[in-house]
Amino acid sequence: MADHYNKYGLKHFAGIVADCMGMALPEPYAEPIPWVLEILKARLGGRADRVVLYHADAVGMHIWQKYTHLLAPVYLHSSMTVPFVSTVESVTPVAHATMYTGMDPEGHGIRTYERPQLTCETLFDRWIAEGKKVCIIAQTDSTFLHIFAGRDLDYFELPNNVEIVDKALELIAADSYDVISIHTFDYDDAAHAFGPESKQALNAVSLEAEGFHRIAGALENCRGQHKILLTYSPDHGQHPVMGGTGQHGSKQIEDMNIVHFYATI
Numbered sequence: 001m002a003d004h005y006n007k008y009g010l011k012h013f014a015g016i017v018a019d020c021m022g023m024a025l026p027e028p029y030a031e032p033i034p035w036v037l038e039i040l041k042a043r044l045g046g047r048a049d050r051v052v053l054y055h056a057d058a059v060g061m062h063i064w065q066k067y068t069h070l071l072a073p074v075y076l077h078s079s080m081t082v083p084f085v086s087t088v089e090s091v092t093p094v095a096h097a098t099m100y101t102g103m104d105p106e107g108h109g110i111r112t113y114e115r116p117q118l119t120c121e122t123l124f125d126r127w128i129a130e131g132k133k134v135c136i137i138a139q140t141d142s143t144f145l146h147i148f149a150g151r152d153l154d155y156f157e158l159p160n161n162v163e164i165v166d167k168a169l170e171l172i173a174a175d176s177y178d179v180i181s182i183h184t185f186d187y188d189d190a191a192h193a194f195g196p197e198s199k200q201a202l203n204a205v206s207l208e209a210e211g212f213h214r215i216a217g218a219l220e221n222c223r224g225q226h227k228i229l230l231t232y233s234p235d236h237g238q239h240p241v242m243g244g245t246g247q248h249g250s251k252q253i254e255d256m257n258i259v260h261f262y263a264t265i
């Protein structure tokens with residue numbers, strides 16, 4: 001059977017999140033996917049007033065297909081799964097710029113692995129314009145700290161997933177942010193170094209899924225106080241290369257197909 005690219009592009013991400021919060025996005029953001037919105041809004045029962053976006057870098061759909069059990073901590077809290085196709089090129093700055101601007105790479109201008117501060121209007125700018133309190137919690141030297149720099153939001157830079165999740169739990173307990181955007185790449189690092197299906201890389205999938213589980217649990221403790229949208233949203237996958245390491249950036253199905261999970265709390 002031939003491989004197939006997933007149907008929906010990552011540019012729909014911004015619109016889905018914004019619409020769940022009751023925010024209209026101007027052109028040129030891609031329209032949200034109607035049925036996804038319908039389901040999420042029904043489950044939220046009103047506008048989401050807290051949003052936590054958890055980006056586990058480079059966890060591709062083929063990892064989910066072959067090691068399905070590793071994401072059980074994500075299924076425990078989520079109620080919808082949507083397959084997406086990454087950007088060309090399938091690298092973090094291009095994919096995340098698309099997710100947070102609702103635009104194809106030609107629109108936001110990042111088309112390869114480069115990390116300029118985006119000057120076009122991002123979802124972060126829309127949130128700030130709406131008076132939302134926003135933070136990014138990201139691993140050391142994360143792409144988020146480059147392309148989304150210079151905004152009136154708080155940036156927390158931490159060395160690994162465990163410390164990132166600890167920071168997220170601290171901020172959730174303080175209930176001080178409307179939006180928390182999290183970028184973690186233990187899997188990406190391990191997959192580059194040892195291969196996408198190496199023991200080290202698969203351990204990192206589990207570690208990051210466990211991190212999602214801890215965050216979801218903390219949010220569930222606030223059930224009833226807020227309407228919360230939580231997502232597990234990777235940017236692209238990785239494929240194995242000669243010598244036992246991993247890479248991405250190509251149009252190979254392993255790099256392009258990813259899966260997002262949504263939870264409403």
Ligand SMILES: [Zn+2]
Nearest residue numbers: 058188192248
């Ligand atoms: Zn990578």
